[in-house]
Amino acid sequence: MIQFRKISRGVVTALVLGTTLAAPVVAAADGVRVGSVSTTFRLLGRNDQIAVDRYDDPKVSGVSCYLSHAETGGVKGSLGLATDPSRFSLACRATGKIVPPADLPDSEIVFGLSTSFFLKELRVSRLYDRDKHVLIYLAWSTKAMTTGGSPYNAITAIPLDAP
Template identity: 40%
Template sequence: MKYKSLITGLLLAMVGQAAHAEQIGSVDTVFKMIGPDHKIVVEAFDDPDVNNVTCYISRAKTGGIKGGLGLAEDTSDAAISCQQVGPIEVSDKIKNGKAQGDVVFQKRTSLVFKKLQVVRFYDAKRNALVYLTYSDKVVEGSPKNAISAVPIMPWSK
């Protein structure tokens, strides 16, 4: 009985994480005779703690039979670009360094053990937000990463 609730909780958490990004588009990279093609997916998400910062992520998505069933492990390839889309107000928690490295986005890239993450840093000296994307795994992560910086600029209407 305990295991059923644990599995249900994990599945609900995974579904909840996927709801934070909006798919913008995709391109096929490898044709698969059975199942979906391998592709690159472009998604957008808004920083949950900083209004008016939107990040765009492109990532590899494995197709084929395993990919179609959600059993494939996606590669760690990803790129990120973040932009200011309106007036930004940074909270005191972020300004004081208490939110350095906070996870602002997660997406599972395998059935259980691997996920793509985006973390945020605040560079006080340059008044900029820095977003780092990387992939981690329970046993072994990947050194592949990408970074994007958003200088906090005055915004006129």
């Protein structure tokens, strides 16, 4: 016979908070909404849309990343309870003189964007190809408490020795 034990709300809350706090820290980089385009009309709540946000690399001056991503509308989306689909695109460009710090790590999460009420996030990592002197930015999606990761990703690269 299988016995189930009732778990109190306090235990569940502690587990959720523990999982959230144990996740890798994402640099505090606030995105700037450049614009958005409605894709699906919703009778109640806001429309589904594709949003374009700009994020400036907090450690490498002169680099800005433009991230387009789907946002779910409707009642759930308007209340912040919907899970946005893992559909996105990334383009990073030199928007000034690029000055990487001397101690720039080979791999680092640069910024993130919450895409659901419950532990799903879109992240952008910076990889540094020291041999070719190129910064690579990789956008990828996380899902907490699932067995598999998301295969969705996008990549862009910026050469540091551009002619």
